Amino acid sequence: MSWFYPIFATxxxxxxxxxxxxxxxxxxxxxxxxxxxxxxxxSRINLPAVLGELVGGVVIGISALKFLVFPEGGMEATDSLIIQFLQSTANLTPGGTELVFESMSEVISVLAELGVIILLFEIGLESDLKELIRVGPSAAIVAVVGVVAPFVMGTAGLVFLFGLPVIPSVFAGAALTATSIGITAKVLAELGKLSSTEGQIIIGAAVLDDILGIIVLAVVGSLVKTGEVQVSQIIILIVSAGAFLIGTILIGRLISPFLVSLVNQMKTRxxxxxxxxxxxxxxxxxxxxxxxxGILGAFAAGLVLAETEKRKExxxxxxxxxxxxxxxxxxxxxxRTDLGVLNPAIPSNREGLIIASFLIIVAIVGKVITGFTVWGKPEINKxxxxxxxxxxxxxxxxxAGVGSASGALSPATEAAIIVMVIATTFVAPPLLKAVFKDEPEKVIESEAN
Amino acid sequence: MSWFYPIFATxxxxxxxxxxxxxxxxxxxxxxxxxxxxxxxxSRINLPAVLGELVGGVVIGISALKFLVFPEGGMEATDSLIIQFLQSTANLTPGGTELVFESMSEVISVLAELGVIILLFEIGLESDLKELIRVGPSAAIVAVVGVVAPFVMGTAGLVFLFGLPVIPSVFAGAALTATSIGITAKVLAELGKLSSTEGQIIIGAAVLDDILGIIVLAVVGSLVKTGEVQVSQIIILIVSAGAFLIGTILIGRLISPFLVSLVNQMKTRxxxxxxxxxxxxxxxxxxxxxxxxGILGAFAAGLVLAETEKRKExxxxxxxxxxxxxxxxxxxxxxRTDLGVLNPAIPSNREGLIIASFLIIVAIVGKVITGFTVWGKPEINKxxxxxxxxxxxxxxxxxAGVGSASGALSPATEAAIIVMVIATTFVAPPLLKAVFKDEPEKVIESEAN
Incomplete structure (x- = not known):
């Protein structure tokens, strides 16, 4: 038995x-x-810091310096500069290399997942449940339009403009639906816009979008796997998602006073x-x-605890x-972002890049229009x-991963989806900062009225 | 390629x-x-909270409820209640169970190691390099006596009182030498005694002890493996340990102003x-x-940064x-503490328990006397x-682990070492709290003089 690691590597x-x-x-x-x-x-060239973190990741990742690579990308231990550094500084033997690489990647992956869970917990804490409920109808419309519009435009465009079969078109269309709540929330927090009406509509819509995206994935996934939509599975998913969000908030509000009084009686650090x-x-x-x-649960927890007296602490x-x-x-x-799919010198990438250009346009247009579905709030930055x-x-x-694994997606279409995700992810933070730029004046104007 | 985990488990x-x-x-x-x-x-029954954390761990660990067990203890996935719970709540298939168990245990183990690294960084931040240097001679004497006394008493006792062969006796004696800096430092911090003279002597001696312990392990390990002491290896270890501690502090003090000015120019959160x-x-x-x-490096880093203007922040x-x-x-x-070795109903444990009783006495006496080697500080709580x-x-x-793996230790002696470690670890926090009990009065008295 040994509690701790032995000192002798052998x-x-x-x-x-x-x-x-x-x-x-x-x-x-x-x-x-x-x-x-x-x-x-x-932050020095006036872009959101989170964009810099993403780009910093690209630089040390699979696309460039290869310090940090992960086994899932088909990379081996010897591709990782960290492993090579370990081999030359610590006495890492070739036999143990793969195991160390896998274990280390596993730990980093889980830490990253805990990172986004903690981010959403923090976002939940900074959000306001009452404001979210108040903007709920607007957020719901934004979410639904933001799922339906890109899905219909994307699928129809691929079928009619590009002549693709229906199944991969549906898959690519579906991949256009869900919003990455992490990136948007982080940029909003950096801009100090999280608790603005716009911020709360975006967060509310992004949360709903996440759920809608999972439901769409389940529909499309079962369509590809069995050729038909398993209605019962979809209903279970919708009911459980709804029950979860409403349930956690209701039950959470019931037990949070108990948690607070428990904490008040505790004496340890x-x-x-x-x-x-x-x-x-x-x-x-x-x-x-x-x-x-998991991030939805953490967000709900933050939302519930934000209503208690412990919020500030x-x-x-x-x-x-x-x-x-x-x-x-x-x-x-x-x-993990493999920019290799962007290289037009590789012939097989070209078809993907053309489809990707189309997907990117649909992805941006299909979401940007959602802001204009918000009615009755003239002062808002739509x-x-x-x-x-x-x-x-x-x-x-x-x-992209599920579609590729099921054989429904051609490599070109899969690459196109990945390029679309990369483009929208990296373009959104500076865009968001730009459109919020003249906000302070607006607030002052509306206060002056 | 997939950045994130697929939703469909299959x-x-x-x-x-x-x-x-x-x-x-x-x-x-x-x-x-x-x-x-x-x-x-x-904390309610006036014992250090860290003892409660240890006991809480015993309750959920291998000795009792088996929620949290680790593969190294010879446990399998099905022994873990967490895995059983995952099997019944998430759709964890039996085929994937071992992999999930191993990966999960790996992540928790690394988080625990990061935990003690962060603890020692915090302890370093709260320590005072000048005070440590001032008490350095006292700490060095405490450390050396605290290594030599239990080693000699333990080895001699096992050979002459119990008639054990020399090699296992040397091993058991060596196991008596090193102090667990984590537990002591945490208790001192809880008692608010970390920056007292006693606290700084203990921390300084424990750090030196950790290094001495590693050197003793290298000596004993090579003795067992090759039958002789590899002097060159020992010298390398001593030189590198000394160079590391002195080097990090000297170089750290040189570069810390640079780090501070760098931080002052940074704008992100x-x-x-x-x-x-x-x-x-x-x-x-x-x-x-x-x-x-690793904890020694984290401690040195804390010590260096404690001298900068950023200490408080x-x-x-x-x-x-x-x-x-x-x-x-x-x-x-x-x-991870297996209390099974304490069960006297198992006949093979009895010999171990008798040896253990002897080792516990030596372990406590051999360390308690070290305080009385501190000269010229009459007001001190020796x-x-x-x-x-x-x-x-x-x-x-x-x-215990290395000795057992090398075949030098009989099961009874290995069990005795483990029992000694358990006993000293669990007995020290309440003892330490008790001997520091009437400290505040002493401080007031000495201030009144």
């Missing part, structure tokens, strides 16, 4: 834990370095933060196992934690709402 | 990432719950914390690859991070210093 058969730790430490150092260099450069995190992780777990995304304490966890997520997103819905991300890439 | 061959995430979330929830329940109970953590992780990495422990921001990471370490230590050196831990268990 004693063990599985991945040498002290080398896994060394690899994780090195990966984190490089991730933090890339996030700070990228973030600082972007970190009682507020640890209790809040337990709550967030439990809801993230529940969301995860009912096939929703939690908000303050979550900041350093988020500062350490969240960059791991964005840098990993960048590091363009900003639409632009806020532009970044794709997680769900879009899941579509 | 699509992948390796450990299903969304299930690994679910397992990690569940493990963390249970770890935090155990740490808070244990910590709160202990978390610049102080992320820069500090990069520094800590780099030194932890260096310590790790030169066969020292860093200290404040590290608290929530430590609140989330550090309990993972202590709960995991408890969870008993507290000795008691502060009592908890064994990491290095002691590494001895």
């Amino acid at each position: 004693e063990t058969e599985t991945a040498e834990p002290s080398l896994v730790l060394a690899g994780v430490l090195l990966s984190l150092v490089i991730i933090y370095f890339a996030s700070k260099v990228g973030g600082e450069i972007c 970190g009682q507020v933060l640890v209790t809040g995190i337990i709550f967030a992780f439990v809801l993230a777990y529940v969301a995860n196992i009912i096939q929703l995304e 939690l908000e303050e304490q979550i900041i350093p934690v988020a500062d350490l966890f969240v960059p791991i997520f964005f840098v990993c997103v960048g590091a 363009l900003a709402i639409g632009v806020g819905m532009v970044p794709r991300g997680e769900v879009g890439l899941v579509f | 699509e992948t061959e390796t450990a299903e990432p969304s299930l690994v995430l679910a397992g990690v979330l569940l493990s963390l929830v249970i770890i935090y719950f155990a740490s808070k329940v244990g910590g709160e109970i202990c 978390g610049q102080v914390l992320v820069t500090g953590i990069i520094f800590a992780f780099v030194l932890a990495y260096v310590a790790n690859i030169i066969q020292l422990e 860093l200290e404040e921001q590290i608290i929530p991070v430590a609140d989330l990471f550090v309990p993972i370490f202590f709960v995991c230590v408890g969870a 008993l507290a210093i000795g008691v502060g050196m009592v908890p064994r831990g990491e290095v002691g268990l590494v001895f």
Whole structure:
């Protein structure tokens, strides 16, 4: 029995834990370095810092320096500069290399997932449930239009303009639907617009979008797999998603006074933060196992706790934690982005790039128009709402992955979806910053009226 | 290619990432719950909270409820209640179970290691390099006596009283040498005694002890493996340890003004914390690859940064991070503790328990006397210093593991070492609290003089 890692590397058969730790430490150092260099450069040229974290990730990732690569991309241990560095500094033997590489990548991936969970918990804490409910109808319209418009435009365009078969067109159309809540929320937070009406509509719509995206994925996935839509599965998904969001908020509001009084009786360090995190992780777990995304649970937890007297304390304490966890997520997103699909010198990429250009236009137009569906709020920045819905991300890439695995997508179409996700993800932060630019004046004007 | 985890569990061959995430979330929830329940109970009955975290770990670990078990203990996935819970709530298939169990355990183990690294960084930040240098001679004497006395007493006792062969006796004696800096430092911090003279002597001696322990392990390890002491290896280790501690502090003091001015020019969120953590992780990495422990590097980083103008800001921001990471370490230590070796109903345990009783006495006496080697400081709590050196831990268990793997230790002697480590680890926190009890009066008295 050994609680800790043995010091002599030769004693063990599985991945040498002290080398896994060394690899994780090195990966984190490089991730933090890339996030700070990228973030600082972007903030100096007046772009959102999160864009810099994404680009920093691209620079250290699979597309460029290959410090941080992941096994899923078909990369091997020897492709990772971190592993090569470990081999030359620590005594990592070739035999143990693959194991260390896999374990280390696993740990970094989970840390990235915890990063986006903590980000959404923080976003939830900074959101206002009452305001979200107030803008709910607007957010719902934005979400539905933002799913239907790109889906119809994309699918129809691919079938009629490009002559693609129906199934891959439906898949590509579906990949256009979901908004990446992480990137939008982070940019809004950086701009200080999270609690504005526009911000709350975007967040509300993005949350609904995430759920709609998962439902669309289930529909399309079962369509591809069985040739028909399994209505019962879809109904279960819709009911469980609705029950989850409404249920967590209702039950959460019932038990949050109990949590607060419990915390008030606790005497050990970190009682507020640890209790809040337990709550967030439990809801993230529940969301995860009912096939929703963990981030929805964390967001709901933040929303519920934002209504308690502990909001301010939690908000303050979550900041350093988020500062350490969240960059791991964005840098990993960048590091996993394979810009190879953008290289027009490779002939097989060209068809994909042409389809991608079309998808990008649909992806941007299909979301930007959603802002103009908001009625009765003349003072609102409608363009900003639409632009806020532009970044794709997680769900879009899941579509590409599932479609490719099921054989429904040709390599060109898959590449086109990935290019569309990359483009919308990287273009949205500067666009969003630009459309919010003259906001302060507007606020002053409307206050002066 | 897929950046994120696919939603359909059936699509992948390796450990299903969304299930690994679910397992990690569940493990963390249970770890935090155990740490808070244990910590709160202990703080109410006037025991250190960290003891509660250890006991909370024992309750959820291999010895009792088996929520949190680790593959190294010979446990299988089906032994873990968390895995069973995942099987019944998420659709975890039996085929993927082992992979999820291993990946999840790997992630939790690394988080625990990051926990103790962050703890030592925090301890370093709260320490005072000038005070450490001032008490350096006292700390050095305490450290050396605390290594030599238990080693000689333990080895001689086993050979002459118990008639054991020399090699296992040397091994068991060596296992008595090293202090667990984590537990002692945490208790001192809880008692607010970290920056007292006693606290700084204990921390300084524990750091030296950690290095001495690693050197002793190298000596004993090569003795067992090759039958002789490889002097060159030992010299390399001593030189590299010395060079590391002195080098990091000297170089660190040279570059820390540069780090501070860099941070002052940075504009993005978390610049102080992320820069500090990069520094800590780099030194932890260096310590790790030169066969020292990562925690020594993190401690040195904290010590260096404590001398800069950013100390206060860093200290404040590290608290929530430590609140989330550090309990993972202590709960995991408890969870991995197999109390089965304490069961006297199993005949093979009895010989081990008798040897263990002897080792425990030597372990406590051999360290408690070290406090009385401190000369010229009459106002000092000498008993507290000795008691502060009592908890064994990491290095002691590494001895048991290495000794057992090399065949030098009989099962009874190995069990005896483990029992000794358990006893000293769990007994030290309440003892330390007790001997520091009437401290405030003393301080007032000495101030009144």
